[in-house]
Amino acid sequence: MTPSELMQYLLFSAMLFVLGLFGALTRRNTVIVLLSIELMLNAANINLVALSRFLPGGAENARLPHPSLAGDFSATLGQTVALFTIAVAAAEVAVGLAALIAFYRLKASPNVDEMDSLKR
Amino acid sequence: MPSLYWYNYLVVVLFIALGIGLPIVAFALSRLLRPKHAYAEKTTTYESGAEPIGTSWVRFKVKYYLYALLFLVFDVETLFLYPWAVAFDRVGTFALLEMVIFLAILAFGLFYAWRKDVLEWK
Amino acid sequence: MNAIWLPEVIVLAGAIGTLAFGLAARRSKAMSDLAMTLALITVVVALLPTVGLIGTVEEGFAGAFRIDGLTLAFHLLILIGTGLVLLIARDGRSDGVPPQYLAEYAALLLFAALGGMLIAAAADLLLLFLGLELLSISSYVLVGLKKTHLGSTEAAMKYVLTGATATAVFAFGMSYAIGLTGTTDVYQIGQTMADAGFMARYGRLLFVAFFFLIVGAFYKLASVPFYMWAPDVYQGAPTAVTAFLATVSKASGMALVVRLFLGSFAWVAWEAQPNVIKNFWSESTPYIAALSALSMIVGNVLALKARDVKRMFAYSSVAHAGYLIIPLAAVNPMMIDQIVFYLLAYLLANVGIFAVIDQVGRDRGSYDLSAFSGLYHRAPLVAWALLLFFLSLAGIPLTMGFFGKLNILLGAVWGGHFVLAGLLVVTSVISYVYYFAVLKQVFMRPGTTERPLAFSFGTATVIALAVLGTLLGSLFPGEVMRTMQQAFDAVQMFGIYQGRL
Numbered sequence: 001m002t003p004s005e006l007m008q009y010l011l012f013s014a015m016l017f018v019l020g021l022f023g024a025l026t027r028r029n030t031v032i033v034l035l036s037i038e039l040m041l042n043a044a045n046i047n048l049v050a051l052s053r054f055l056p057g058g059a060e061n062a063r064l065p066h067p068s069l070a071g072d073f074s075a076t077l078g079q080t081v082a083l084f085t086i087a088v089a090a091a092e093v094a095v096g097l098a099a100l101i102a103f104y105r106l107k108a109s110p111n112v113d114e115m116d117s118l119k120r
Numbered sequence: 121m122p123s124l125y126w127y128n129y130l131v132v133v134l135f136i137a138l139g140i141g142l143p144i145v146a147f148a149l150s151r152l153l154r155p156k157h158a159y160a161e162k163t164t165t166y167e168s169g170a171e172p173i174g175t176s177w178v179r180f181k182v183k184y185y186l187y188a189l190l191f192l193v194f195d196v197e198t199l200f201l202y203p204w205a206v207a208f209d210r211v212g213t214f215a216l217l218e219m220v221i222f223l224a225i226l227a228f229g230l231f232y233a234w235r236k237d238v239l240e241w242k
Numbered sequence: 243m244n245a246i247w248l249p250e251v252i253v254l255a256g257a258i259g260t261l262a263f264g265l266a267a268r269r270s271k272a273m274s275d276l277a278m279t280l281a282l283i284t285v286v287v288a289l290l291p292t293v294g295l296i297g298t299v300e301e302g303f304a305g306a307f308r309i310d311g312l313t314l315a316f317h318l319l320i321l322i323g324t325g326l327v328l329l330i331a332r333d334g335r336s337d338g339v340p341p342q343y344l345a346e347y348a349a350l351l352l353f354a355a356l357g358g359m360l361i362a363a364a365a366d367l368l369l370l371f372l373g374l375e376l377l378s379i380s381s382y383v384l385v386g387l388k389k390t391h392l393g394s395t396e397a398a399m400k401y402v403l404t405g406a407t408a409t410a411v412f413a414f415g416m417s418y419a420i421g422l423t424g425t426t427d428v429y430q431i432g433q434t435m436a437d438a439g440f441m442a443r444y445g446r447l448l449f450v451a452f453f454f455l456i457v458g459a460f461y462k463l464a465s466v467p468f469y470m471w472a473p474d475v476y477q478g479a480p481t482a483v484t485a486f487l488a489t490v491s492k493a494s495g496m497a498l499v500v501r502l503f504l505g506s507f508a509w510v511a512w513e514a515q516p517n518v519i520k521n522f523w524s525e526s527t528p529y530i531a532a533l534s535a536l537s538m539i540v541g542n543v544l545a546l547k548a549r550d551v552k553r554m555f556a557y558s559s560v561a562h563a564g565y566l567i568i569p570l571a572a573v574n575p576m577m578i579d580q581i582v583f584y585l586l587a588y589l590l591a592n593v594g595i596f597a598v599i600d601q602v603g604r605d606r607g608s609y610d611l612s613a614f615s616g617l618y619h620r621a622p623l624v625a626w627a628l629l630l631f632f633l634s635l636a637g638i639p640l641t642m643g644f645f646g647k648l649n650i651l652l653g654a655v656w657g658g659h660f661v662l663a664g665l666l667v668v669t670s671v672i673s674y675v676y677y678f679a680v681l682k683q684v685f686m687r688p689g690t691t692e693r694p695l696a697f698s699f700g701t702a703t704v705i706a707l708a709v710l711g712t713l714l715g716s717l718f719p720g721e722v723m724r725t726m727q728q729a730f731d732a733v734q735m736f737g738i739y740q741g742r743l
Contacts, residue, residue: 021407021411024403033403034406037403037409040407040410040411040413040414043414043417044413044416044417047414047417047418047421048421051417051418051420051421052421052424077426078417078420078421081417081420081426084371084372085413086196086199087196088372088375088409090193091196091375091379092375092378092379094189095379095382095402096402096406097188097189098189098383099382099386099395099398099402101185101186102389102395102398103396103398106395107392107396115396115399117392117393118393118473118474225258228262232262232265235265235268236265
């Protein structure tokens with residue numbers, strides 16, 4: 001992967017992140033907000049995979065705390081972290097949807113702007 | 121070996137051709153062989169089933185979402201099993217022990233959901 | 243090798259055990275009440291190895307898990323805080339939480355505490371992230387535990403949406419930091435960044451990474467501008483959970499910021515142009531100082547007009563987040579000790595106050611300021627305890643909170659941040675207004691009822707322990723500080739710079 005190709009991936013993930021953030025901040029429907037948050041997390045995953053593909057073992061060279069872990073581990077570090085991010089995202093969305101179901105049962109609305117019962 | 125390489129693609133092409141060809145042949149044959157007397161009942165969507173009532177846009181039972189949530193969580197946890205399985209011969213006994221603990225906690229989660237009647241269809 | 247992971251394992255086993263106990267006892271009401279007690283025992287048992295580990299500096303799991311002074315200090319803060327919160331929750335279970343969820347309530351508090359402990363012990367960005375998530379996701383559920391109560395579910399919904407966004411921002415920053423340095427180890431990231439020429443090449447992206455990571459961490463602290471969730475969530479959550487968010491969750495957020503900022507970023511220096519040396523600390527402090535100043539001002543000013551006591555304490559916690567960030571902006575040799583001492587003072591006073599709020603709120607069915615009127619006539623002893631907590635929180639001289647603020651003030655002056663030092667004093671004076679608004683209700687307003695307010699055992703224990711701790715800190719601040727410095731040597735955190743351990 002050449003630097004310019006890496007730049008394409010980084011730009012793509014940055015755009016994905018901004019799109020997600022925009023959606024998370026402006027959409028009314030809670031499910032779409034959760035989807036937007038997924039977009040942001042996936043932008044992080046693309047970053048991780050692209051960077052670790054381009055720079056195996058980091059921008060300079062492999063510097064692991066324990067040499068026994070070096071080798072092909074360092075080249076897949078980004079992918080490994082991405083796996084954890086995916087798992088975390090799933091757990092988060094599961095709780096988000098569960099909270100939405102509880103809320104929907106009480107108010108029969110999935111909209112963020114109708115969550116206004118708490119004031120002063 | 122380029123010939124073997126292209127041979128693999130040949131199999132794919134063959135399967136695609138078969139996948140498209142078989143239904144065409146089957147439909148064409150049945151069109152040729154079947155008797156043709158159409159009447160009103162013959163043209164309905166479910167000839168021998170219940171008539172659909174209302175539109176397909178109906179509310180689903182909230183239970184479906186609970187199953188989906190449960191599935192989602194357990195489904196995603198398997199993604200830790202794949203890297204472990206691939207690297208199994210190098211990571212050794214310690215990783216096996218770690219995976220057993222991980223699976224034990226997961227199994228407790230499933231047991232918990234079962235005892236809490238989440239898996240009951242009500 | 244010591245069993246450095248023992249406290250975490252005990253808490254994890256206790257949490258799973260509590261859940262299992264809840265399953266076994268779900269048919270009987272009396273048995274399921276024991277779940278909270280089981281969780282409480284877990285916390286006490288986990289405290290023993292934590293105390294036994296004092297003085298240890300050791301790493302495990304390939305350097306990802308690190309026990310040092312900073313870790314142990316935050317472990318103790320988190321465990322003590324969780325124990326006190328569990329005592330409040332044990333008595334406050336009539337506070338709208340459905341009785342069949344008591345075991346989950348206790349177990350989730352333990353899981354959240356485990357998340358905080360992992361944050362404090364992590365020297366690895368990935369483990370920090372996972373700890374943060376364990377804490378966050380457990381807190382989301384805890385906030386929404388009152389399933390049939392609109393305010394609670396609404397608060398949970400808001401907390402999930404804003405919290406998940408903050409998590410995504412944190413993960414995005416993390417992806418740059420890990421991808422560019424090729425390691426997840428917090429200290430290794432710092433070392434890689436310090437290499438010659440590294441910052442010149444990737445400096446911009448690393449600043450982006452730092453900015454995003456700090457956003458994610460400051461969200462947990464509820465500092466300006468990431469505080470909007472706090473008032474609603476604090477108001478909607480069950481009172482014990484509010485106490486948890488205000489104390490344990492904030493302490494964990496502080497541990498995250500300290501480890502991340504001081505571990506990887508703060509000390510990195512590089513040659514920006516020929517013969518111009520810049521360092522991360524001096525580049526980033528203006529922004530951190532601005533966030534701290536804004537938190538102090540916004541939190542204290544917004545608290546002035548709050549009528550709901552829990553909402554008021556949400557704004558007050560924003561202001562306290564501002565005080566807690568000052569030492570990070572004004573880097574000085576004692577910064578971690580200042581933070582830990584202040585957190586201890588804040589934790590004791592806050593837990594005590596929330597114990598009273600819980601009892602009064604359940605008695606009067608309202609968290610409005612007026613619910614506190616005439617409390618002095620209903621429960622004189624508790625009113626005096628409340629006075630002590632408020633004085634400590636407000637920082638009136640010769641209380642523990644005062645010494646905490648004094649330490650921070652001296653540190654700010656030492657670090658040359660006179661504006662922050664001045665703001666600390668001015669905003670503390672502003673905070674007197676709303677703290678005394680509550681005290682005025684307690685002592686000077688006649689209540690609608692003179693009926694004595696009985697305090698249940700757990701709540702009374704929490705108040706007594708908080709009073710004891712605050713008095714100890716008020717009477718012997720020097721000794722407490724010195725003991726703390728000896729037991730939890732903050733310099734151990736930087737052992738990396740003398741050959742890692």
